[in-house]
Amino acid sequence: MTKENTGTSRRQFLTGAAAMGAGAVVASAAKAAGPDPLITEVQEWASGLGDGVDATPYGLPIQFEDDVIRRNVEWLTADTISSINFTPIHALDGTITPQGCAFERHHSGAIELKKGDYRLMINGLVDKPLVFTYADLERFPREQHVYFCECAANTGMEWAGAQLNGAQFTHGMIHNMEYTGVPLRTLLAEAGLDAAGDFADKWVYVEGADASSNGRSIPMEKAMDDVLVAFKANGEALRKEHGYPVRLVVPGWEGNMWVKWLRRVEVMDGPVESREETSKYTDTLADGTSRKWTWVMDAKSVVTSPSPQAPIRHGHGPVVITGMAWSGHGKITRVDVSKDGGMTWETARLAKEGEDKALTRFYLDTTWNGEEWLLQSRAMDETGYVQPTKAQLREVRGLNSIYHNNCIQTWHVKPNGEAENVEVS
Amino acid sequence: MSKSLNLYAGTAIGIVVLLTAAYNFADRNVADFPENARTVEALPAPIPEPEQPVQQAAAETAKGGLVAAANAADEAGDGLRFGLGREALPEEIAAWDVDVRPDGTGLPAGSGNAYDGESIFEDNCAACHGSFAEGVDNWPKLAGGMDTLDHEDPLKTVGSYWPYLSTVWDYVHRSMPFGAAQTLSDDDVYAITAYILYSNDIIDDEFELSAETWDQVEMPNAGGFIVDDREATEYSQWRTEPCMENCKESVQITMRATVLDVTPDEEGGEDHASMDAAAPAEAAAPAEAEVTEAAAAADAPAETAVAAIDPALVDAGEKVFRKCKACHQIGAGAKNRTGPHLNGVLGRAIGTVDGFNYSGTMAGMGGVWDEESMAAFLADPRGYVSGTKMAFAGLKKDDEIAAVTAYLQAASE
Numbered sequence: 001m002t003k004e005n006t007g008t009s010r011r012q013f014l015t016g017a018a019a020m021g022a023g024a025v026v027a028s029a030a031k032a033a034g035p036d037p038l039i040t041e042v043q044e045w046a047s048g049l050g051d052g053v054d055a056t057p058y059g060l061p062i063q064f065e066d067d068v069i070r071r072n073v074e075w076l077t078a079d080t081i082s083s084i085n086f087t088p089i090h091a092l093d094g095t096i097t098p099q100g101c102a103f104e105r106h107h108s109g110a111i112e113l114k115k116g117d118y119r120l121m122i123n124g125l126v127d128k129p130l131v132f133t134y135a136d137l138e139r140f141p142r143e144q145h146v147y148f149c150e151c152a153a154n155t156g157m158e159w160a161g162a163q164l165n166g167a168q169f170t171h172g173m174i175h176n177m178e179y180t181g182v183p184l185r186t187l188l189a190e191a192g193l194d195a196a197g198d199f200a201d202k203w204v205y206v207e208g209a210d211a212s213s214n215g216r217s218i219p220m221e222k223a224m225d226d227v228l229v230a231f232k233a234n235g236e237a238l239r240k241e242h243g244y245p246v247r248l249v250v251p252g253w254e255g256n257m258w259v260k261w262l263r264r265v266e267v268m269d270g271p272v273e274s275r276e277e278t279s280k281y282t283d284t285l286a287d288g289t290s291r292k293w294t295w296v297m298d299a300k301s302v303v304t305s306p307s308p309q310a311p312i313r314h315g316h317g318p319v320v321i322t323g324m325a326w327s328g329h330g331k332i333t334r335v336d337v338s339k340d341g342g343m344t345w346e347t348a349r350l351a352k353e354g355e356d357k358a359l360t361r362f363y364l365d366t367t368w369n370g371e372e373w374l375l376q377s378r379a380m381d382e383t384g385y386v387q388p389t390k391a392q393l394r395e396v397r398g399l400n401s402i403y404h405n406n407c408i409q410t411w412h413v414k415p416n417g418e419a420e421n422v423e424v425s
Numbered sequence: 426m427s428k429s430l431n432l433y434a435g436t437a438i439g440i441v442v443l444l445t446a447a448y449n450f451a452d453r454n455v456a457d458f459p460e461n462a463r464t465v466e467a468l469p470a471p472i473p474e475p476e477q478p479v480q481q482a483a484a485e486t487a488k489g490g491l492v493a494a495a496n497a498a499d500e501a502g503d504g505l506r507f508g509l510g511r512e513a514l515p516e517e518i519a520a521w522d523v524d525v526r527p528d529g530t531g532l533p534a535g536s537g538n539a540y541d542g543e544s545i546f547e548d549n550c551a552a553c554h555g556s557f558a559e560g561v562d563n564w565p566k567l568a569g570g571m572d573t574l575d576h577e578d579p580l581k582t583v584g585s586y587w588p589y590l591s592t593v594w595d596y597v598h599r600s601m602p603f604g605a606a607q608t609l610s611d612d613d614v615y616a617i618t619a620y621i622l623y624s625n626d627i628i629d630d631e632f633e634l635s636a637e638t639w640d641q642v643e644m645p646n647a648g649g650f651i652v653d654d655r656e657a658t659e660y661s662q663w664r665t666e667p668c669m670e671n672c673k674e675s676v677q678i679t680m681r682a683t684v685l686d687v688t689p690d691e692e693g694g695e696d697h698a699s700m701d702a703a704a705p706a707e708a709a710a711p712a713e714a715e716v717t718e719a720a721a722a723a724d725a726p727a728e729t730a731v732a733a734i735d736p737a738l739v740d741a742g743e744k745v746f747r748k749c750k751a752c753h754q755i756g757a758g759a760k761n762r763t764g765p766h767l768n769g770v771l772g773r774a775i776g777t778v779d780g781f782n783y784s785g786t787m788a789g790m791g792g793v794w795d796e797e798s799m800a801a802f803l804a805d806p807r808g809y810v811s812g813t814k815m816a817f818a819g820l821k822k823d824d825e826i827a828a829v830t831a832y833l834q835a836a837s838e
Contacts, residue, residue, distance in 0.1 A: 073689055078553070078563035079751055082603070108600065109747060121513050121521055129513035136509045165682040169689075190506050205524060211606035213599050215524065264521050272524050273589045275596040279581065282650065288575030290586075294653045308682075336667065341676030345669045374676055384664040396658050400579055412678060421682035425675075 060100070067091070070101050073169060076157070081109040082212075084151065086172030089302070090309040093322065094351075095176050095359040096146070099233055102175035104241040105151055105255065107212030113261055115245045118209075120187075120229070124266035125202065127192025134245050137231060140182040140190075145228065145251070146358040148326045150174040150297050152254035152281050152403040158390070160399050162410075162423045167307040170409060170421060174326070176359035179249050181230030184223050188267065196267050199224065205272045206248055209263035216257045217271035218250065222295075226251045226357075229262060252328030252357040253295040254403070256281050286398025299387050300406035301325035301335055301362070301379035312368060312417035321348070321364040327381035332360040334380040339366075341374030341410060341424040342389070348377070373413035374424055390423065525595040529639040532594070536635035537616025539623030543630075545613050546620045548807070549602045552752055552763050552816035558583075558624040561763055568624035571645065584625025588647045590639065594618045604748045605818060734831050742832025745825045748817070755836045764815060768837045770794050771830070786812040799833075800826050 061068065070085040077083040084105040087097055104110065115134040123129035151173035157163045164170050184204070196202050202220035207213040218227065228249040231238065238244040243260025250257040256276055271277065283291040303323040306312045312319060325332045332354035336345040351361040362377070379387045390407035412422040525531040537545075547556060553564035560566030570580025579585075583593055598614045600606050609617070619634040628634070628642060682688065746755075752763035759766040765778035773794050776787040787810050792798060802809045803820045820826050 071689055073687075075563075075687065081747070081750060108603070108606065121517065122510075123513055123518050123522055129518055130510040131513045131517065132510040139509050140507060161680045161685075162682040163685055163687060165688040190509060192506075207524075211600055211604075215599075266522060266524070270526065272595070273527050273592055274524070275592050275600075278589060278592050278650075279583075279587050284574055284579060284581075286575065288579070288649065290574070290650050291653050291655075292650045294655065296653075296655075298655070298659075308688075336669070341673075343671065343673050343676055345667070345672070374678070378667065380667070383660070385660060386663050386665060386667045388659070388663050392663070399577070400574075412681070422678045423680040425673075425677040425679050 065091075068101060070103060071168060071172075073157075073164065082107050084153070084173060086168045087175050088168050088309075089172050089174070089304050089324065090167045090307050092304070093361065095324065095361050096234060097175035097177060099177070099236070099239045099242065102177065102239075102242065103151070103173050105173070106210075106241070107214050108210045110241040111210045111261060112240060113209055113245065118245050118263075120246065120262060121264045122187055122191040122267075123264070124205075124268050125193075125196040126188070126267050127195050130187075130191045132187070134231070137182055137229065137246065140186050142180055142182060143228065144178060144180050145226075145249075146176065146178045146355060147249055147251045148174055148176040148297075148357065148359050149249075149255045149258050150300075150326070150328075152256060152294075152297070155300075155405040155407065155409075156402045158407070158409075158421075159394075159401060159405055162421045165421045166309040167302055167304050167409075168309055171302040171304075173255070174359075176326070177233040178235065179228055179230040180232035180235075181228040181246075181249065184227040184229055184248070184265065185225075187229060187265070188223065191267075193267070196220070201269060203268045203271050205264075205266040205268050205274075206257075206259045206262060207264050208243070208259045209261040213263075214256070214259055214276055215272060215274040216259060216276055217268070217274065218257060220267070222250070222253070223265075250295075252297060252330075254281060254297055257295065281403060283397065283401045283403050285396075285401065294404055297326070297328035298404065298406045299325070299327035299329065299332070299379045299381040299385050301332075301377040301387060302409045303337070303375050303377050303411060306375065306413055306417070306419045307411050308419045308421055311419050312413065314417075316369045317367055319366060319368040321366060321375065323348075323362055323377050325354075325360045325362060325377070325379035326358065327379065327383075327385070328357060329385060330382040331356055332379055333382050335360070335362040336378045336380075337362075337364045338376040338378070339373040342376055342408070345378065354382070368413075370415045372415060373411075374422070375411045375413055375419070376408050378408055523595075523599060525591045525598070527589045527591045529591065529636055531591075532636040532639065533611045534636070535611035535615050536633050536638075537612050537614070537619050538633050539616070539619040539628065539630040542616035542618075542620030542623070545616050548816055549605075549609065549613075550617065550816070552814065553603060558621055564763075567621050571625075574646070574649065582625065583621050584627060584645060586646050586649070588644055588650055590618070590622075590642050590644055593621060597621075602816070603751050608818065734835050738828050738831040739835040741824075742828035742830070743836070745820070745829040746832050746836075748820075749829070752815075752817075755833065755838075757838050759838065767833055770837070771796070771799065771834055784810070784812045784814045786810050787814075796830055799830055803829065 068088045068091040070087060072080065072083065072085040085103055087103040088101055092098075092101075118134040120132045120137065121129065122132075154173035155170055158170055188204075193199075199220040203217045204220060204223045205215055205217050207215035228251075229246060230249045231246050233239075233242065238247055243258075243262070246262050248257070248259045248262050277292065281294075283294050285291065301323055303321060304310065305322050306319070321337060323335070323337075325335045332350070335348045335350065337348045338345045346364065348362040348364040351363060354360045377387075387406060387408055390405075393401075393405065393407050410422050410424050411419040413419045523531065546554075546558070550558075553561055554567050555561050558567035559569060565582075566580065567583050570582045570585035573579045573585060574581070587593060594614060597617050598607075598609070598611070601609070601617075615634045619628060619632060622628045622634070622642065623630050623632075625645075627645065632638070632641075634642070749764075749767075753765070753767050754760055754762055755767040755770075759768050761778060761781045765781040765783075771794055775790045775792050775794055775798070776783045790810065794802075798809075800823075803826045804823075805819050806813055806815050806817055820829065
């Protein structure tokens with residue numbers, strides 16, 4: 001069987017390559033019309049010497065990967081200081097997002113705040129208001145967790161129709177990192193919560209040290225659950241653009257609540273109703289009323305390859321369809337993939353068992369013979385929630401919701417291997 | 426949530442009771458130092474993975490079970506102190522705790538009205554938000570849009586959308602003006618807030634806004650919000666076994682992103698060049714190209730510069746220039762925005778950039794921008810050019826002026 005498959009693949013591969021023009025160069029090399037000089041001739045790198053150990057004290061990706069970068073959509077915002085860019089998810093695999101290409105969202109720019117100048121205040125309905133230095137935080141018992149952080153506006157430009165042609169732009173307001181930090185509840189307990197009384201109607205207001213302060217109100221229940229005051233991501237210090245030296249991690253909830261440069265946590269008996277939780281990050285429905293406190297990011301997935309920025313560039317035959325799935329309600333349990341715009345589905349392979357409120361990578365190892373695909377993925381989480389279609393979302397919410405668009409995405413894969421963002425019936 | 430709280434209330438309690446206040450050590454002796462040594466087992470256990478989704482946990486809380494658990498944990502939690510940090514001083518809390526609640530709690534003394542607010546708004550806000558709060562370019566529109574929320578393209582402004590007056594006051598007070606946050610007096614914040622309300626026909630121009638008159642203001646969309654109802658309207662219908670076969674009879678493409686053509690261009694990278702297998706990828710990504718250009722510009726002093734520009738000064742100036750970036754562009758491809766582009770501004774005749782609509786004073790001023798005139802202008806924009814449209818308070822420090830001037834020279838294309 002293996003042998004037969006290989007034969008078929010080879011033939012299909014050549015057919016496809018010929019049709020693709022430039023791709024034929026690759027194909028003829030693969031056919032070995034003549035000896036490959038990359039093999040038969042001694043290459044410069046196999047004879048000379050490479051860089052010494054100190055050439056790059058802090059390493060960056062090799063020059064050939066210089067297109068794998070965050071990108072911005074200029075027309076979206078008035079200025080880059082209060083704006084967003086996008087993670088190049090089309091070019092990544094696995095689940096951990098490298099900090100250097102993880103999307104940025106600033107409201108008053110990425111500030112530079114030294115650890116020595118860092119202060120965190122806990123005040124409000126606590127027994128004793130406290131101030132911590134950065135060094136203090138490192139003396140509390142720490143935890144590590146991997147969580148996704150998704151902007152509530154991710155895919156927001158797609159509400160009214162297919163708009164941006166690339167997974168980076170439609171779904172790139174997300175990253176997934178391993179955080180080290182202290183549970184917020186540990187710090188609250190340090191200040192003492194007798195003064196807070198019954199937690200049921202209590203909130204914490206969290207704000208940052210930058211000019212925007214980006215204050216958000218979080219119910220006490222969540223604050224005492226899994227919220228983390230984080231100072232490391234993927235093993236190293238947070239990057240400036242992600243809130244160095246300390247940011248809040250609010251697992252499963254919209255990224256705007258993950259306050260960067262965290263400077264104050266106030267225990268309160270009600271929400272502040274700040275700018276970021278009233279005029280923004282509220283979801284307007286068709287009748288003009290708006291939902292507020294829509295914190296949880298529902299289950300969602302997207303095929304990252306093939307996709308508009310990651311077309312199929314090999315010939316016919318084996319192809320790996322891959323993508324990522326996540327849910328703010330818990331673990332991803334299953335991802336289905338459709339090649340025909342949702343008429344039929346097959347269940348993809350999860351690279352690892354889903355983790356709580358973290359990205360899950362999925363693969364569908366399949367073959368492509370140049371046929372057109374309307375490629376979709378559909379995530380399911382441990383609550384049994386199934387990622388909806390855009391039509392289902394619109395039926396409930398209308399077209400002006402902006403935030404929390406977790407619809408099924410469609411890529412139109414064409415006979416030449418290119419892919420386009422489309423909307424289907 | 427339940428799991429972690431149960432853990433406090435259950436496993437941890439036993440240990441904690443034995444070691445009450447065992448953690449009041451180190452910097453903060455707030456209780457009797459215990460005789461028992463602190464033991465490793467007494468450290469709080471790591472949080473287990475929550476077993477329930479948040480929504481479900483919220484439902485349980487409503488039932489009261491978890492609340493009791495949480496309160497129990499709180500009591501037990503008294504023993505879980507580490508003695509870290511120090512008590513916050515009243516002055517420190519006053520400096521940072523400036524949030525204002527919907528009912529006006531947190532408002533400072535002071536007042537302001539729209540009549541006075543108009544000129545304050547013009548000076549501090551209009552460059553981005555427009556003289557009538559109508560918005561400039563892509564900057565937020567603060568007025569208008571009444572009754573558009575159920576339209577195809579709603580206009581969400583303070584008047585048409587914001588449910589609470591406190592949000593306006595709080596945001597102006599803590600985060601505006603853009604690039605000079607927390608420089609306004611409390612009276613000015615009241616006056617600007619009043620002007621924004623006036624621009625939305627919510628109050629008249631004589632209404633004196635203060636903590637005392639706070640309750641008299643009615644926000645038009647105060648009743649326009651509901652609490653997240655996805656549990657009832659969405660989850661209930663989407664937590665089902667999904668269809669796998671014959672899910673629809675046919676599928677048509679109804680819209681294509683490439684028709685709109687609003688996606689940024691891709692450049693560079695091996696991936697791109699690999700379509701042409703013979704050529705290795707050399708193309709630089711846009712971000713890198715920009716850096717290279719800026720570096721080149723910094724290396725080569727502008728022709729008009731007499732002496733070489735100090736690179737450290739240029740770096741410092743680049744940081745200062747962040748205050749200007751919201752309105753001014755400089756370098757390759759710089760265009761007029763809210764303010765004129767600044768390429769070659771030193772040596773340029775004042776008020777002469779093509780296509781920029783200057784104030785009458787600036788246009789008729791004559792003269793040339795040199796280090797002296799630039800320094801005088803930056804130190805006190807409205808004092809130097811009375812009537813300038815530039816809504817910027819000025820740079821207070823001479824070294825900032827020197828640095829940004831060096832940057833203007835170095836970064837000019």
